[in-house]
Amino acid sequence: MMFINLFLLLWTAFVSASSLAYQQTPGALQQVTDFGYNPTNIGFYIYVPNALVSNPAIVVAVHYCTGSAQAYYDNSPYKTLAEQYGFIVIYPESPWSGACWDVSSKATLTHNGGGDSNAIVNMVSWTVSKYRADTSRVFVTGLSSGAMMTNVLSATYPDVFKAATLYAGVPAGCFVSDTNQQAAWNTSCAEGQVVHTPAVWADIVRDMYPGYSGPYPRIQIYHGGADTGLYPQNYYETCKQWSGVWGYDYSKPQSTQVDSPASGWTRTVFGPGVQGIFNPEVNHSISIFGDEDMKWFGFTGVSLW
Ligand SMILES: *[C@@H]1O[C@H](CO)[C@@H](O)[C@H](O)[C@H]1NC(C)=O
Ligand SMILES: *[C@@H]1O[C@H](CO)[C@@H](O)[C@H](O)[C@H]1NC(C)=O
Numbered sequence: 001m002m003f004i005n006l007f008l009l010l011w012t013a014f015v016s017a018s019s020l021a022y023q024q025t026p027g028a029l030q031q032v033t034d035f036g037y038n039p040t041n042i043g044f045y046i047y048v049p050n051a052l053v054s055n056p057a058i059v060v061a062v063h064y065c066t067g068s069a070q071a072y073y074d075n076s077p078y079k080t081l082a083e084q085y086g087f088i089v090i091y092p093e094s095p096w097s098g099a100c101w102d103v104s105s106k107a108t109l110t111h112n113g114g115g116d117s118n119a120i121v122n123m124v125s126w127t128v129s130k131y132r133a134d135t136s137r138v139f140v141t142g143l144s145s146g147a148m149m150t151n152v153l154s155a156t157y158p159d160v161f162k163a164a165t166l167y168a169g170v171p172a173g174c175f176v177s178d179t180n181q182q183a184a185w186n187t188s189c190a191e192g193q194v195v196h197t198p199a200v201w202a203d204i205v206r207d208m209y210p211g212y213s214g215p216y217p218r219i220q221i222y223h224g225g226a227d228t229g230l231y232p233q234n235y236y237e238t239c240k241q242w243s244g245v246w247g248y249d250y251s252k253p254q255s256t257q258v259d260s261p262a263s264g265w266t267r268t269v270f271g272p273g274v275q276g277i278f279n280p281e282v283n284h285s286i287s288i289f290g291d292e293d294m295k296w297f298g299f300t301g302v303s304l305w
Contacts, residue, residue: 022130026050027083029073029091035126039114040102040182043093044123045069047079048131053086055134058127059297060090060120060161062142062149065100069093072146077290085299087137088127092120094145096183101149103170104177104184108152111209115182116149117156124160136162139297140217143167143288144230148175151238154217155205163218165293168227168286170234171241173204192233198244201237205245216245218273220296222289224282232278239268239276246273261292 022032027050035044059082063072069091073079078089094101094116101116102108108115127133140161142150147169154164155172174194177184188194196204206212219242223235243250248271260267261277268276275296277289295301 024048026052029070032123032126036122038119038122039107040116040119041095042116042119043069043095045073045091045093046127047073047082047089047091049082049086049088051083051086052088052131055132057085057087057137057139057297057299058090058124058133059087060092060124060138060140060153062092062101062140062146063094063099064144064146065098067099067146076143076288081290081294085294087299088131088133090123090127092123094183098183100145100183100185102183103145103148103152103175104186105180105182108182109156109173109176109208111156111212113156117152120149120153121157121160137298139163141165141293142169143286144169144284154219155208158209158212158216159214161217163297165220165222165296166238167222167288168224168230168284169238170230171201171204171238172208174234174237189234190230192231195233195237196240198240198250201241202244205241216242216273218296220292221276222286223278224284224286225278225280226283229284235276235278239270239274242274243270246271248274261289
């Protein structure tokens with residue numbers, strides 16, 4: 001009797017331990033728990049493609065307000081592109097009410113500051129060690145609040161991310177909260193009233209990781225001129241910010257291309273590291289140009305590396 005009970009106890013312990021441990025299921029969205037320090041309790045969902053390559057790249061795909069990992073998995077092209085190019089997708093999920101990201105607190109706006117940005121980077125570290133991922137090919141992309149977070153990640157962890165694309169966001173350090181509230185809404189930034197020079201925006205970025213002197217990610221910025229959620233002034237401010245960081249003259253772009261990447265869009269090249277892509281007719285319901293992302297990240301097309 002005693003033996004049986006002990007056996008049952010051990011069996012139960014074994015079953016619950018193995019159900020908690022992460023087991024890879026390629027070709028499906030899966031939650032990962034216990035990936036390391038997660039100060040703000042963000043959800044971590046991963047897509048490992050069936051066509052996983054060795055030493056894979058990682059794309060972090062960050063959802064919009066009211067979104068979720070599942071919604072962004074369903075409504076963005078990255079799982080399909082992951083099968084095509086063999087990279088892993090990380091879909092973080094906001095823990096905050098309204099499912100916006102914290103891009104307003106001092107913690108998230110600081111390298112290793114213990115906020116959302118820190119937790120997302122810990123998901124990257126877990127994935128790098130679990131899958132021997134290529135640390136020279138870690139990318140981030142996001143839409144709306146996810147684009148704001150993409151800018152924050154690029155500013156706080158320039159040592160982790162090599163390139164970024166952002167769809168309808170605001171500059172890093174624009175959605176600040178005076179009262180250090182997490183995931184606060186900032187109306188003056190949203191409505192395009194926060195205007196700085198490229199030099200001031202660049203200092204805002206550099207102050208998020210004091211002492212860092214290495215390169216910053218290559219940044220591609222999409223925005224629509226009819227956006228009434230995050231006003232189009234945020235497009236110009238974000239272009240200024242990264243032109244300032246890269247040392248480009250914002251007032252003298254290197255080139256512009258009309259109808260690129262699609263009819264109605266104009267691409268402005270500030271330098272090899274910064275491009276803005278703008279369409280005056282588009283509102284906050286902006287399309288994701290997945291194939292363009294793949295070019296920007298160096299998976300396809302003319303290699304920019
Ligand atoms: C919004 O952000 C700006 C900085 O971009 C800051 O000056 C302002 O105080 C913030 N507003 C609130 C209500 O926190
Ligand atoms: C945004 O633009 C799309 C496409 O033109 C349109 O269908 C939609 O109604 C617009 N949304 C708003 C809030 O104006």
